[in-house]
Amino acid sequence: xxxxxxxxxxxxxxxxxxxxxxxxxxxxxxxxxxxxxxxxxxxxxxxxxxxxxxxxxxxxxxxxxxxxxxxxxxxxxxxxxxxxxxxxxxxxxxxxxxxxxxxxxxxx
Numbered sequence: 001x002x003x004x005x006x007x008x009x010x011x012x013x014x015x016x017x018x019x020x021x022x023x024x025x026x027x028x029x030x031x032x033x034x035x036x037x038x039x040x041x042x043x044x045x046x047x048x049x050x051x052x053x054x055x056x057x058x059x060x061x062x063x064x065x066x067x068x069x070x071x072x073x074x075x076x077x078x079x080x081x082x083x084x085x086x087x088x089x090x091x092x093x094x095x096x097x098x099x100x101x102x103x104x105x106x107x108x
Contacts, residue, residue: 016087042081
């Protein structure tokens with residue numbers, strides 16, 4: 001299913017499951033010190049937005065990196081075209097990791 005948003009849409013939720021990309025296992029959220037959703041615009045620029053960790057209501061112990069673009073913040077969807085997003089976490093050890101795949105959506 002393709003996800004499409006109108007230009008300057010507010011209220012979009014972006015969510016990435018938090019798993020170790022090498023093992024496929026859950027990440028110990030106690031070691032996560034910050035988390036972001038990274039957006040890649042159609043013009044090739046990128047930016048990160050601070051996100052929250054939300055527990056999966058269906059699978060206890062599974063977490064999502066979650067970002068909701070809503071008022072009073074202004075819209076981030078400011079260019080028409082193909083967008084991508086990915087999750088990023090920083091661990092207490094100082095290591096940082098991006099999600100193994102990017103998710104595509106469209107702004108029209």
